[in-house]
Amino acid sequence: MFRVLPPPEIDYRAELPPHQQIIDWVRASIEAGELRPGQVIPSEKEMTQVLGVARTTVRRAVGKLREEGIIYTVPGRGSYVARR
């Protein structure tokens, strides 16, 4: 039923900053096969809700995933797992 792995409890005192914890979560979801190439990932709004963080934090994570070529984004539609 999960489109992704269960969202992590964001720990603001951990070594890794919140946005990095989000990145790790999405990457793990992809590697686990929960998120497959071509599939849309949870929207920024959804992630802010399930993670309990601000949109800017989610966007930082999404932006870095995009820079790494892990995902690609279509404005107004969402972000998708890159085929590769």
Place this chain on the structure above:
Amino acid sequence: MFRVLPPPEIDYRAELPPHQQIIDWVRASIEAGELRPGQVIPSEKEMTQVLGVARTTVRRAVGKLREEGIIYTVPGRGSYVARR
């Protein structure tokens, strides 16, 4: 002639943020009897025009009024003053 009280001048430097000023305006319109239960409130587009704010700001106000049960919304139709 007014469907609502005269729209407020939105003050971006006030203590209350713009969306809260909009909420207060709608609530005052209801309490003043200009907007009655079952009546439709101005559309999001109308409010953006008379208030001079972005739709996202109007939607934030409308969303909170809905959460409070002050109004209810029918997609494609509009938002109405709740009966209560």
Place this chain on the structure above:
DNA sequence: AGTAATTTGTTCGTATGTATC
């Protein structure tokens, strides 16, 4: 029946200000 217009829903892009560490 069918198309256009209206209205709300969703999503991303961007910017500013404040606060914390």
Place this chain on the structure above:
DNA sequence: AGATACATACGAACAAATTAC
């Protein structure tokens, strides 16, 4: 000083529901 996070606002595009003609 710098990085990070939060809250709020702007704009834009497209989808979906409803209404009007």
